[in-house]
Amino acid sequence: MTTIAVTGATGSVGGAVAHLLSEAGLEQRLVVRSPDRAPQIPGAHVVQASYGDTEASDAALAGVDVLFMVSGAESAERLDQHRAFVDAAARAGVQHVVYTSFLGASPTAVFTLARDHWYTEEHIRASGMAYTFLRDSFYLDFLPMLAGEDGVIRGPAGQGRLGAVAREDVARVAAVVLQDPASHAGQTYELTGREALSIPEAIEVIREVTGRDLAYVDETVPEAYESRRVYDAPDWEVHAWVSTYTAIAQGELATVTGTVERLTGRPPLTLRELLSQQTG
Structure with a gap:
């Protein structure tokens, strides 16, 4: 019997995957950093491990055949943590890794964090384990959250387009x-x-469905860096924030595919449908 491990079950995507697998009647192992936050799911066994904790990861992945690896929280150490966890999976004898990557992942991607995903993919490829990469676009769910407290979305996205995907569809x-x-x-x-x-x-769309009166300020790149100085964030994080918008402006995220419908038999949600579902 195949043993499936799911990471990120305390989050939106990993938690939804765990529930779907349970509904399909499959047993699973939930690998989480905080067991007290793990969802209570029939047929799920909870174990504690974080990507950077080698000893705990080795124990958590022992006997696992298939691993669903949700990308870790954004940080300067994320790539190193990913590599350590992949190494632990290989040592444990995991046969197949399903990894949540990012659309257009490459070492030269405009969106800086997409580069981390590329190097994680490369490490998984080199491990000898079978793999499937889910290169998600930006999450549709996050679009309303781009606005600051003043209701303004600021960034150098121009009139570029974004084929964002709902976490539910991923x-x-x-x-x-x-x-x-x-x-x-x-x-x-x-x-x-x-x-x-x-x-x-x-x-x-957000205004029509939710009534929120948002506005957009199309900043220049220097203006974007300047407006974010107030947060006193590390350089890698500021570059990631700004490149979110420049990637849109340069067309790297305008892609629309039929993959979700082809694999699941159901079309992915539009922003209007997602917001209507949430405000239901």
């Missing part, structure tokens, strides 16, 4: 892959929504 794809991993071995799936919106178009 989870549905992951659950499909995890139930038959051999059929998806060696595949890299680009997961997007079914429309590509500009920031002003997204704001209009």
Whole structure:
């Protein structure tokens, strides 16, 4: 019997995957940093480990056949932590890793954090384990959260478009892959929504559905760095924030694929549908 381990079960994507697997009648191991926050799911066994904790990771992954690896929290150490966890999986004898990567991951991606995903993919490829990469676009759920407390979204995105994908749709794809991993071995799936919106178009949808009166300020790149100085964040984080918008402006995230519907049999949510579902 295949043993499936799911990381990130205390988060939105990992938690949704765990519930979907449970509904499919599959037992699973939930690998979490904080067991007290783990969801109570039938057929799930909770173990504690973090990506950077080698000893705990070795123990948590012992006997696991298939691993769903949700990318770790953004940090300067994330890539090193990813590599350590992949190494632990290989030592434990994991046969297949399903990893949540990022759309357009490459060593030269405009969005700086997409580079971390590329190098994580490369480490998984080199491990000898079978793999499936889910290259998610930005999450549709986060679009309303781009606005500051003043209701303004600021960034140098221009009129670039974004084919954002709902976390719910990413989870549905992951659950499909995890139930038959051999059929998806060696595949890299680009997961997007079914429309590509500009920031002003997204704001209009948010306004119509939720009533929030948002505005957009199309900053220059120097203005974007200057407006974020107030947060006193480390350089890597500021570069990530700004490159979120420059990646949109340069068209790297305008991609729209039919992958979600092809793998799950259901089209991905639009922003309007997601917001309507949330405000229901």
